[in-house]
Amino acid sequence: DWTMAEFRAAKVAEIRTQVGSGRVICGLSGGVDSAVAAVLIHEAIGEQLTCVFVDHGLMRTGEAEQVVSLFRNSYNIPLVHVNAEDTFLAGLAGETDPEKKRKFIGGAFIDLFEEEARKVGGADFLAQGTLYPDVIESVSFTGGPSVTIKSHHNVGGLPERMNMQLVEPLRELFKDEVRALGMELGLPQAFVGRHPFPGPGLAIRIPGEVTKERCDILRKADAIYLEEIRAAGLYDTIWQAFAVLLPVRSVGVMGDGRTYDNVLALRAVTSTDGMTAEAFQFPGDFLPRVATRIVNEVKGINRVTYDYTSKPPGTIEWE
Numbered sequence: 418d419w420t421m422a423e424f425r426a427a428k429v430a431e432i433r434t435q436v437g438s439g440r441v442i443c444g445l446s447g448g449v450d451s452a453v454a455a456v457l458i459h460e461a462i463g464e465q466l467t468c469v470f471v472d473h474g475l476m477r478t479g480e481a482e483q484v485v486s487l488f489r490n491s492y493n494i495p496l497v498h499v500n501a502e503d504t505f506l507a508g509l510a511g512e513t514d515p516e517k518k519r520k521f522i523g524g525a526f527i528d529l530f531e532e533e534a535r536k537v538g539g540a541d542f543l544a545q546g547t548l549y550p551d552v553i554e555s556v557s558f559t560g561g562p563s564v565t566i567k568s569h570h571n572v573g574g575l576p577e578r579m580n581m582q583l584v585e586p587l588r589e590l591f592k593d594e595v596r597a598l599g600m601e602l603g604l605p606q607a608f609v610g611r612h613p614f615p616g617p618g619l620a621i622r623i624p625g626e627v628t629k630e631r632c633d634i635l636r637k638a639d640a641i642y643l644e645e646i647r648a649a650g651l652y653d654t655i656w657q658a659f660a661v662l663l664p665v666r667s668v669g670v671m672g673d674g675r676t677y678d679n680v681l682a683l684r685a686v687t688s689t690d691g692m693t694a695e696a697f698q699f700p701g702d703f704l705p706r707v708a709t710r711i712v713n714e715v716k717g718i719n720r721v722t723y724d725y726t727s728k729p730p731g732t733i734e735w736e
């Protein structure tokens with residue numbers, strides 16, 4: 418059995434051998450995986466690494482700032498921060514098809530990333546925080562014919578066109594192992610322990626058309642939900658918890674007036690690798706409390722539901 422310290426040392430050596438004196442560019446998504454990959458590669462080759470964070474504006478409250486400060490201040494790793502919210506929102510306007518949304522985001526992400534790569538003088542290698550489950554799920558769904566369930570935006574498509582070799586030091590790892598490696602590398606526990614967040618961000622948690630206004634509504638509701646989960650001491654026992662803003666309006670009553678507003682779904686699952694999942698069972702008074710807070714505090718939402726579907730047959734994200 419390998420310890421994480423041995424894995425770290427072996428990977429550092431492997432990365433040095435693979436890269437030689439070449440230049441590596443790494444796309445940060447804001448999540449744990451790409452951050453751990455970047456810190457590991459930085460340990461191996463230092464200044465030969467450039468990190469690019471294409472910020473699509475589909476992050477949760479405060480998320481982009483946390484990544485930027487972690488890299489620039491705590492690790493002193495040079496980071497190019499591209500604020501591309503307008504580009505992504507413009508491209509998503511009018512689009513309601515889940516796969517088209519994913520494909521657009523993936524494509525725009527690559528275009529912006531390539532542009533930044535050119536600006537820093539290009540690179541010979543492209544680093545990605547691909548994990549073992551990402552590799553499997555993008556290829557096929559076990560037990561049946563090869564069907565793409567969802568186009569994961571951090572896997573595939575990139576290398577051939579960009580003419581760079583891939584550096585994917587986490588390719589054999591599951592999520593819990595990536596977290597252990599992150600701790601081994603000295604990343605803060607609060608960062609390493611964060612729930613997974615999908616590359617396409619809030620766009621796939623807003624079925625139907627994505628607008629700035631809907632992103633803002635979702636961000637507020639999601640923040641309340643997660644604040645309550647943390648306050649209840651449940652964050653670390655849940656694999657992933659998030660809110661989904663549905664393209665459905667319902668009638669409600671507030672004070673002495675009628676409301677006709679958006680419906681929000683809450684989701685929380687337990688899982689070990691994201692490939693199968695069970696709905697999390699909250700203690701009895703938790704969900705009613707969160708529902709009341711969200712309806713009272715978030716303008717635009719007048720009804721809250723909870724998603725009990727396991728995976729399979731559901732998926733974790735709604736799109």
Ligand code: XMP
Nearest residue numbers: 569570571613614615616617691732733734
């Ligand atoms: P699903 O919804 O397929 O999600 O059950 C399984 C896990 O993968 C995350 N996910 C993604 N992660 N890029 C990512 O980096 C993506 O495009 C993507 N889509 C889903 C999801 O949040 C869950 O943890």
